[in-house]
Amino acid sequence: MADRTPVFFSERFRRRGRCQLVFALLIAALFVITVLNINIGSVPIPMGEILRILLHRATDTTQGSIIWKIRLPRILMAAILGGALSLAGFLLQNFFGNPIAGPFVLGISSGAKMVVALTMILLLKRMGAVSSWALVAAAFAGSLLSVGFILLLSRKLRHMAVLLVGGIMIGYICSAVTDFIVTFAEESDIVNLHGWSLGSFSGMSWDSVAMAAVVVGITGAAVFLMSKPIGAYQLGEAYAQSMGVNIRAFRTALILLSSILSATVTAFAGPISFVGIAVPHLVKRALNTSKPLIVIPATFLGGAVFCMACDLVARTAFAPTELNISTVTSVVGAPVVIAMMIRRQQGR
Amino acid sequence: MAEYYFHTQQMAVGYDGKPLITDISVEIERGEIVTLIGPNGSGKSTILKSITRQLKLLGGSVYVAGEELRRLSYRALSTRMAVVLTERMKPELMTCRDIVATGRYPYTGRLGILSPEDEAQVDAAMRTVHALDLGDRDFNAISDGQRQRILLARALCQQPEIIILDEPTSFLDIRHKLQLLDILRTMAKQRGITAILSLHEIDLAQKISDKILCVKGDHVASFGTPEAVFREENIRALYDIDRGSYDPMFDSIELPRPEGEARTFVICGGGSGIPVFRALQKANTPFVAGILHESDVDHRLARLLAAEVVSERPFEPVSEAALGRALAWMERCDAVINAGPPLGAMNARVGELIERARGREGYREW
Numbered sequence: 001m002a003d004r005t006p007v008f009f010s011e012r013f014r015r016r017g018r019c020q021l022v023f024a025l026l027i028a029a030l031f032v033i034t035v036l037n038i039n040i041g042s043v044p045i046p047m048g049e050i051l052r053i054l055l056h057r058a059t060d061t062t063q064g065s066i067i068w069k070i071r072l073p074r075i076l077m078a079a080i081l082g083g084a085l086s087l088a089g090f091l092l093q094n095f096f097g098n099p100i101a102g103p104f105v106l107g108i109s110s111g112a113k114m115v116v117a118l119t120m121i122l123l124l125k126r127m128g129a130v131s132s133w134a135l136v137a138a139a140f141a142g143s144l145l146s147v148g149f150i151l152l153l154s155r156k157l158r159h160m161a162v163l164l165v166g167g168i169m170i171g172y173i174c175s176a177v178t179d180f181i182v183t184f185a186e187e188s189d190i191v192n193l194h195g196w197s198l199g200s201f202s203g204m205s206w207d208s209v210a211m212a213a214v215v216v217g218i219t220g221a222a223v224f225l226m227s228k229p230i231g232a233y234q235l236g237e238a239y240a241q242s243m244g245v246n247i248r249a250f251r252t253a254l255i256l257l258s259s260i261l262s263a264t265v266t267a268f269a270g271p272i273s274f275v276g277i278a279v280p281h282l283v284k285r286a287l288n289t290s291k292p293l294i295v296i297p298a299t300f301l302g303g304a305v306f307c308m309a310c311d312l313v314a315r316t317a318f319a320p321t322e323l324n325i326s327t328v329t330s331v332v333g334a335p336v337v338i339a340m341m342i343r344r345q346q347g348r
Numbered sequence: 349m350a351e352y353y354f355h356t357q358q359m360a361v362g363y364d365g366k367p368l369i370t371d372i373s374v375e376i377e378r379g380e381i382v383t384l385i386g387p388n389g390s391g392k393s394t395i396l397k398s399i400t401r402q403l404k405l406l407g408g409s410v411y412v413a414g415e416e417l418r419r420l421s422y423r424a425l426s427t428r429m430a431v432v433l434t435e436r437m438k439p440e441l442m443t444c445r446d447i448v449a450t451g452r453y454p455y456t457g458r459l460g461i462l463s464p465e466d467e468a469q470v471d472a473a474m475r476t477v478h479a480l481d482l483g484d485r486d487f488n489a490i491s492d493g494q495r496q497r498i499l500l501a502r503a504l505c506q507q508p509e510i511i512i513l514d515e516p517t518s519f520l521d522i523r524h525k526l527q528l529l530d531i532l533r534t535m536a537k538q539r540g541i542t543a544i545l546s547l548h549e550i551d552l553a554q555k556i557s558d559k560i561l562c563v564k565g566d567h568v569a570s571f572g573t574p575e576a577v578f579r580e581e582n583i584r585a586l587y588d589i590d591r592g593s594y595d596p597m598f599d600s601i602e603l604p605r606p607e608g609e610a611r612t613f614v615i616c617g618g619g620s621g622i623p624v625f626r627a628l629q630k631a632n633t634p635f636v637a638g639i640l641h642e643s644d645v646d647h648r649l650a651r652l653l654a655a656e657v658v659s660e661r662p663f664e665p666v667s668e669a670a671l672g673r674a675l676a677w678m679e680r681c682d683a684v685i686n687a688g689p690p691l692g693a694m695n696a697r698v699g700e701l702i703e704r705a706r707g708r709e710g711y712r713e714w
Contacts, residue, residue, distance in 0.1 A: 225458065225459075227459060227460065228453070228456070228458065228459055228460035231450065231460060232450060232453055234439055234440070234442075235437050235439060235447070235450060236433075236435060236437050238400070238402050238431070238433055238435065239431070239433065239437065239450075241400075241401065241402065241422060242400060242425075242426060242429065242430060242431040243426050243450065243451075243453035243454060243506070244421075244422045244423035244424075244425070244426030244427075244453060244454050245422065246422050284440065284441055285441075288441055289441050289442075289446075290439070290440040290441045290442060291446070293459055293460065293461070
């Protein structure tokens with residue numbers, strides 16, 4: 001047995017090394033993509049200029065105001081919301097014990113869209129205008145509405161796969177209601193809805209960034225502190241309970257945290273598909289572990305990098321026309337999901 | 349009362365508020381192994397799930413180390429009770445060592461980071477189940493036998509006073525069954541860990557358990573030592589065996605005896621008859637066996653398989669009367685098989701029987 005011990009140590013050492021490497025790469029990628037994102041655009045800004053503007057908080061020049069008023073908030077928002085979206089996906093996948101669970105799949109986005117559509121039409125009728133904060137509030141309420149329904153269903157449906165289908169059905173119902181509203185609405189009332197429902201990081205104000213940062217920051221920290229019970233839950237409900245986890249409280253906390261995260265994203269950037277499924281999967285593969293303590297921060301970083309990169313593509317690929325963020329995330333994310341399912345099939 | 353580590357009083361268990369089995373009262377001492385046996389769907393798992401609090405208790409009470417189960421927090425219970433369940437876990441990207449280490453959950457801090465002490469416990473648990481070499485293997489890529497051992501190590505790592513195992517030997521081949529039960533027995537006797545488990549193999553249950561709980565559908569058929577519980581009629585009633593039989597002395601399960609008129613006579617004794625009985629049984633040929641002392645090993649099986657046994661009381665010389673009965677049976681038979689029993693002073697008349705049979709048509713030696 002004595003000769004076995006070093007094997008463990010070397011194995012543990014190797015794993016630790018791998019994790020450190022992945023984190024180093026993620027941070028490097030974050031840095032590179034941030035710089036590229038500031039640099040590239042309809043007005044290219046050279047590196048030296050970027051440093052000067054950032055360090056001196058110079059907003060007097062055109063370039064300065066482009067960076068401070070347009071590009072920087074957008075980059076930060078893509079990072080915060082991308083991280084939040086991936087984290088929400090990771091939590092929902094653990095909750096449902098299913099790798100394809102995610103905010104988009106479960107109809108959380110559809111619920112948000114439904115309430116946003118209602119709000120737009122009602123507010124435009126009554127007040128003739130709709131503020132962006134009202135839309136944020138509406139999207140948030142809609143997301144929580146969907147989650148509420150899923151939670152209600154979960155009292156009746158004990159089986160997680162069935163509950164997942166239930167969540168998808170809720171999504172369809174919300175979409176149907178939205179279509180119904182749209183069919184009978186005036187064209188002018190819903191012109192903004194179409195733009196919103198495609199998802200975008202553009203036009204972010206610093207106020208929005210600050211608010212998103214606070215909500216996501218607090219929720220993210222809470223999620224990180226829950227990594228121990230999440231790890232136990234990965235073995236199944238019964239085992240987690242036998243280790244001392246209060247399952248009912250834990251599950252409620254898990255679904256609440258993930259819905260706050262996905263509601264925040266949907267509220268500010270609209271529905272964004274596939275990030276929540278693809279990123280946690282890629283991160284787990286890269287780290288070769290599913291330990292929440294490591295995966296949670298890595299998923300957040302990975303989601304930030306992924307969304308910033310997708311946003312860069314959305315902005316620049318067909319400039320001056322800007323793509324919707326979901327267009328890019330789907331093109332990159334969907335093949336990842338397919339590859340994941342094929343691998344799973346082969347693994348069994 | 350105080351000396352029992354685990355006991356239940358009028359416990360009622362079931363699903364969705366509907367009691368399935370009621371009035372379960374058992375007392376278990378520290379370090380005892382208690383096995384639940386009973387037919388499929390008889391409620392063994394329901395009882396175990398209620399003890400582990402996966403199912404709500406529907407009545408009565410359960411005491412662990414003198415404390416009521418319902419009053420214990422999940423956390424307090426987790427340092428006393430560990431489980432090995434039947435549900436297949438499919439963890440993602442976890443090594444066997446990762447799985448075992450999850451057993452340290454109640455002892456690690458807020459973020460669940462393992463201390464050197466925890467690591468040492470993980471090593472010790474893996475050593476106990478002879479699985480140290482599995483440490484860095486993917487849990488999904490190991491065999492069923494290895495998996496059960498890893499799950500047992502995970503439970504041991506939790507440093508419990510009692511372990512609940514739901515059918516731990518399912519899917520295992522005989523070697524791994526024995527290995528697992530051996531680890532369990534060592535653990536119970538050396539460390540005083542109480543174990544409650546369910547088994548399908550009644551032969552193994554008799555050998556490993558200190559007490560047996562027979563579960564039958566809506567009630568507990570019996571609870572007690574294996575010697576008290578494993579009687580032929582108990583087992584027949586428990587499993588509703590109306591065809592076939594069970595011999596508690598050898599724990600052997602036999603198919604029903606061939607039906608019809610016996611036309612074959614088997615001369616046997618001292619174990620020579622057993623292979624002949626089995627062969628005739630497979631060929632579905634009814635037979636008569638003799639002349640056997642009631643203490644003879646052949647007699648125990650002939651009793652279950654032969655249409656008729658010509659027997660003699662133990663340690664008495666085979667009597668003239670017994671020989672007469674054997675000859676009478678032989679007259680009615682078309683075939684006589686000489687299994688080649690050893691002959692001695694007590695069964696000298698069996699030699700006589702063989703002499704008389706030799707000249708007959710249909711005589712053959714095995």
